[in-house]
Amino acid sequence: MKILAIGRNYAEHIEELKNERPSEPVVFLKPDTALLKNNSPFYYPDFSQNIHHEVELVLKISKEGKHIDPKFAHRYFEEVGIGIDFTARDLQDRCKQKGLPWEIAKGFNGSAPVGEFLPKEKLGALDNIDFHLLVDGQVKQKGNTSMMLFPFDYIISYLSQFFTLKKGDLIYTGTPAGVGPVQIGNRLEAFIGDQKLLDFEVK
Ligand code: MG
Numbered sequence: 001m002k003i004l005a006i007g008r009n010y011a012e013h014i015e016e017l018k019n020e021r022p023s024e025p026v027v028f029l030k031p032d033t034a035l036l037k038n039n040s041p042f043y044y045p046d047f048s049q050n051i052h053h054e055v056e057l058v059l060k061i062s063k064e065g066k067h068i069d070p071k072f073a074h075r076y077f078e079e080v081g082i083g084i085d086f087t088a089r090d091l092q093d094r095c096k097q098k099g100l101p102w103e104i105a106k107g108f109n110g111s112a113p114v115g116e117f118l119p120k121e122k123l124g125a126l127d128n129i130d131f132h133l134l135v136d137g138q139v140k141q142k143g144n145t146s147m148m149l150f151p152f153d154y155i156i157s158y159l160s161q162f163f164t165l166k167k168g169d170l171i172y173t174g175t176p177a178g179v180g181p182v183q184i185g186n187r188l189e190a191f192i193g194d195q196k197l198l199d200f201e202v203k
Pocket of ligand 1: 005006007054056174175
């Protein structure tokens, strides 16, 4: 399986990192070794002093497809979950300054915790999903899919022009504002609506 991710998909988050607003989705990948399941702890890596949380809705691809028309994209995912796109912001900033790719800042081991998935029928309107992240019980990030620059169907269609999507692939769909550093000992809890789907510690 592969993990595809979209950057800069919520306007307020683009502003907080002083990035440019993209005219097409910003795309990167994480390897399968980035995946962290079953609420396993995240071990803070020693190559970074500034790991940030980015809470994101995650689509699980349910069948193979390429060159998918946006109007059929909804047929390619049945479930939506929530995850964290952990980012080594210090490494990413260094890569960006040099105009280099960011893979080491985004794709390292354990950088993609993902929680339980919900059938999309249970979510109501997909363009109006509330989600949020608690760190040690405090709300750090809150988002709603109505704020996305590129909605789910567009993301699937766009990615499928370049990458054949396969059953079980995951797509991280971008983070809202409020990203920030995590510390050893933090507890992260992520919710879609009022349902907690992810709960783990930083060790
Ligand atoms: Mg992200």
